[in-house]
Amino acid sequence: MSDAISSILSQIRAHQSHAALRADAPAGNAIDPSLLNPGPGAARPSDGPGFSETLANALDNVSATQRKSGELQQAFELGDPRADLARVMVAMQESQVAFRATVEVRNRLVQAYQDVMNMPI
Template identity: 70%
Template sequence: MTDAISSILSQIRAHEMRAGGALAEAPLGNAIAVDGAGRGNQVGAPGFGQALSNAIDKVSQTQANAGALQQAFELGDPRADLARVMVAMQQSQVAFRATVEVRNRLVQAYQDVMNMPI
């Protein structure tokens, strides 16, 4: 199962890099710059909560776009052909499944931490 998740995540990253999306351009960690007084300042990288929120918003946007394209196809819009609708629906399905898998992993990690002996 771990191999399947890793495979899906690598496919998502490859797709984002091909599309030139925000995830391909975002740094992997939080960069901290230290000024002359030794104080650390955050440099442009969002925190975990912001990154998670952005990812969920992106999934929601993908689902909304797929729904709009599906509705346009059903109404007979000539620009919405069946192939585009099916690809958009599959993209939204993969994005949703990946989001659910990340949620499951976070819940499992939380439960593991809570069950650790002190």
């Protein structure tokens, strides 16, 4: 299980570094002063995809992983020589880890929502 967690963490770090390279943000942890008070009616620049788009892409990737796993399982059951047992098992494990990570993200989002809703006014 620790290998799966390490794999997910490395993927998250790679995604973060990729996102940091794409963004035109100030170096380090500095905050761009123009974003603090953009003024009335000023729109904030969009550096990349929003939260909903990122979440939708992640769900699409999980769905594609599960679909690929199902296709490999079916090909193995039908006797396709290209679908060996090792590939099928690896695809199944990848699908399972992706689904578990998605469920964990959902649980954390629900918990965060509940925490915000229970805050005193």
